[in-house]
Amino acid sequence: DAGVIQSPRHEVTEMGQEVTLRCKPISGHDYLFWYRQTMMRGLELLIYFNNNVPIDDSGMPEDRFSAKMPNASFSTLKIQPSEPRDSAVYFCASTLTGGSDTQYFGPGTRLTVL
């Protein structure tokens, strides 16, 4: 299996622009998670889905952030408009169940907002 795939790997944009991050989970996994990692705040859970349905979005920092999962093999995290403080590495992860099973993380997207 190719593992969790994220694109792009790097994104540089200017403040105010829309940014879309993409994730393809491991086939057959029914939970998908989006995280953000910064030096100051560490790794934070933003939102997670079960069977394509958002279950908990309490970690989404502001209304500028939105996430969708139109089907079992694709999810997006959108920031509109982007701000410099959104600069971080964004990870997507998937797991077979929501319990203590192994979460498989993607390689991350490094976002820089100028």
Place this chain on the structure above:
Amino acid sequence: TQLLKQSPQFLSIQEGENLTVYCNSSSVFSSLQWYRQEPGEGPVLLVTVVTGGEVKKLKRLTFQFGDARKDSSLHITAAQPGDTGLYLCAGEKAMRFGAGTRLTVKP
């Protein structure tokens, strides 16, 4: 609010030394996980502990879950340069992560 506190934040040691890093919380967790993250990559799960007092071994790594399920430790014996990385603990099924211990093992 950081529910999981990891210490030390940074650790630099020589190859062959032993070390212990800690993960502490005031909350009780049903399970706790340890991950290792290398630069430019996502975290990789090392172990999950679920029972108070549980000890798990993974080659030179020994993980312990506190009796009260509020804390955990990771001990590495005879550290090697390949152990270098960011060690993260996570509770609540990876919903909450500690800030991590950044370990450097010098040859």
